[in-house]
Amino acid sequence: MPATWPVSWLVLILLGLSVIGYFLGRQRALASAGGDSRLLHSLPNFYGMNVLLSALIPSAVVLGAWVLIQPMVINSAVSSAIPAEVIAEGSSRDLVMSDVKRVAEGLEIARESGAVTLAEIRALDATQTDIRALLAEVGVALGSDVQPAILKAAQDYRAMSITGSNAMMIIVLLIAIVGFGRSYARTHHEYRARNIVERAVLALLIGAASLAILTTVGIVLSMLFETVNFFGLHDWKDFFFGTVWAPNFRGDSELAIFPLLWGTLYISVVALFVAVPIGLFAAIYLSEYASKAVRGFAKPLLEILAGIPTIVYGLFALVTFGPFLLRMFGDGGVLGVNWMTDARSVATAGIVMGIMLIPFVSSLSDDIINAVPQSLRDGSYGLGATKSETIRQVVLPAALPGIVGAILLAASRAIGETMIVVLGAGAIARLSTNPLDALTTITTRIVSQLTGDGDFASPETLVAFALGLTLFVLTLGLNVLALYIVRKYREQYE
Amino acid sequence: MYDSPALEASVDQKETKIAAKDVQVHYGDTHAIKDVSIDIPAKTVTAFIGPSGCGKSTFLRCLNRMNDTIDICRVTGDILLDGEDIYDKRVDPVQLRAKVGMVFQKPNPFPKSIYDNIAYGPRIHGLARTKADLDVIVEKSLRRGAIWDEVKDRLHAPGTGLSGGQQQRLCIARAVATEPEVLLMDEPCSALDPIATAQVEELIDELRHKFAVVIVTHSMQQAARVSQKTAFFHLGNLVEFGDTGQIFTNPQDPRTESYITGRIG
Secondary structure, eight states, X not given: OXXXXXXXXXXXXXXXXXXXXXXXXXXXXXHHTTTOGGGSSSOHHHHHHHHHHHHHHHHHHHHHHHHHHHHHHHHHHHHXXXXXXXXXXXXXXXXXXXXXXXXXXXXXXXXXXTSSOHHHHHHOOTTTSOHHHHHHHTTOOOSSOOOHHHHHHHHHHHHHHHHHHHHHHHHHHHHHHHHHHXXXXXXXXXXXXXXXXXXXXXXXXXXXXXXXHHHHHHHHHHHHHHHHHHHHHSOHHHHHHOOXXXXXXXSOOEEOSHHHHHHHHHHHHHHHHHHHHHHHHHHHIIIIISOHHHHHHHHHHHHHHHHSOHHHHHHIIIIIIHHHHHHHHBTTOTTOOOOBSSSOOHHHHHHHHHHHHHHHHHXXXXXXXXXXXXXXXXXXXXXXXXXXXXXXXXXXXHHHHHHHHHHHHHHHHHHHOOHHHHHHTOSOOOOOOOTTSOOOOHHHHHHHHHHSOOOTTSHHHHHHHHHHHHHHHHHHHHHHHHHHHHHHHHHTTO | OOOOHHHHHHHTTSOEEEEEEEEEEEETXXXXXXXXXXXXXXXXXXXXXXXXXXXXXXXXXXXTTGGGXXXXXXXXXXXXXXXXXXXXXXXXXXXXXXXEEEEOSSOOOOSSBHHHHHHHHHHHTTOOSSHHHHHHHHHHHHHHTTOHHHHGGGTTSBGGGSOHHHHHHHHHHHHHHTOOSEEEEESTTTTSOHHHHHHHHHXXXXXXXXXXXXXXXXXXXXXHHHOXXXXXXXXXXXXXXXXXXXHXXXXXXXXXXXXXXXXOO
């Protein structure tokens, strides 16, 4: 017998048990009604499902929680047992712990391949055996010789893992069997299995809904902790009120959000100047003027634009649109002016991002314009108004709050957009007002601060979280405002 | 309450405002209106009655070419307004609708202020040269709509904030503001409570001194109360057209009799 069963075996056993439970529960219910399903409170399948769920759900929940929690508990127990003198200068407890885990894994592999026996592992002594050579034989390479304290920790680690896994196995199986037995014993033709199963379905739905919310909360919290770390290392006044962005891995960086925020907002505004008129006009044409055939053809086509990955837009900005602008406005260009020195600029990224947002604006506005009641249009036509008068003076004012909401949603997408600006906007953080200059944005800087090989505990890296949180607050605010406006508008025609 | 037979006789002498001849309407494959010919007199309330789906609303919408906005709808035959064919190619349907105003089943005030609701038509058609002119038109229309006293202190409040009956009178005032010659009303009281209905009916009776009013209604009592002429539609045919008193007391066609006595409908 292996020292521990893999978890996948346990899962298979649980599934098998529940499937058996399904058929047994169904059969027992039918038998208690003398084979006449009309005498049952619920359909036979509900009795089967009841046994299946009772066997599976509680045990699966315990299994999942155990798998998550056990490594944490063992980790902290072993880690605190490591004496402080083992931790070398410039290293940390976490690094030593990863060594410990590697040695423990190596020992397990060595045992499986038959190089050592269980008893030998328990008796290993670092002063007598060359552990590094032993593990190298079975394919586990270690960076340095194993110190006795680390070997001791690895042995403990291994022992605790095995004990924990065995305990988990037994407890989970026990829970499954108890659940199975209890629900099987209760199965009777008067038992309200349907109500129980439906409550389980409700729990499933609630679980799915809360998972999404909890994830959001988790994301915010993790960003919040790192941001707090950042403000512990860097002056918050410089971050919010400084004007220079100059990260510098020797320390003494100036990390002000203002130049990045400026770039972000500037590019977003350019994008909205492109997307809003074009998107809105397209929506008006599609919803008011286009014939059914044109609409059926053009609307999906326009929405395909929304399905293009933003990196592809970024490439378009980088290799096609940026160079085109440079040929127009650059030195020796078609217009004979020298306003542009680099293909990457606010205009490049902003205009391409605007194109990306067109379907977003047009699709939302189209829905909103269509939601304006036909009776308003009829009323206007009945007074002798033309189509365009009706649209300008009745339909658009009626749809305006919704359209504003759509524009705000588009704005929050523009602010959060990354790939187009990474490729199209450049990387120079400055406060320029020339749309043909390269600028940089918050998202671009987050990418570059985190993808270097900088120390993860330095303010230059942690600033990414502060930037991310600021961005999150900004877009969240815009979304809330947009949803508020859209909802207010909806109430008007209900 | 309808007028005495003596008065109705004089109604017959009035000139014809709209003359329809052999009108056919098709919705796609459906033949909705079959061979309808009718002369609608000026300064009279004409009621269209008939069971649901009989085509009375469809025919009403032909009179100001509102059916043009429906793609699959096809109208043939002649409809003359003051002797001119309104389906002639030279006629601009938009101009026509300024002359033939319409009030709809559900009150549909625009999401604008009460003032702007009324001023909408006059502004579009350039009926007012100055702001003062427009103020006069708005007040006159609201008075004609019998709603002036209720809204004069809040002309700049949104029209959608009024009660259903007030909204419908606002819509009538709005239609009146463009100085139409004919006013079409498509079941104007079906969304209103009895009190609001009574107010609107009183208003319709007022309006007939200036306009030709055509009203589609489901309520035979309403037709009897407000109209001088009644047309009974059934399955797309105009079955009978005559003085209201005569239709309700002495119908010529057995189908009309069945309908007004409640046997079909």
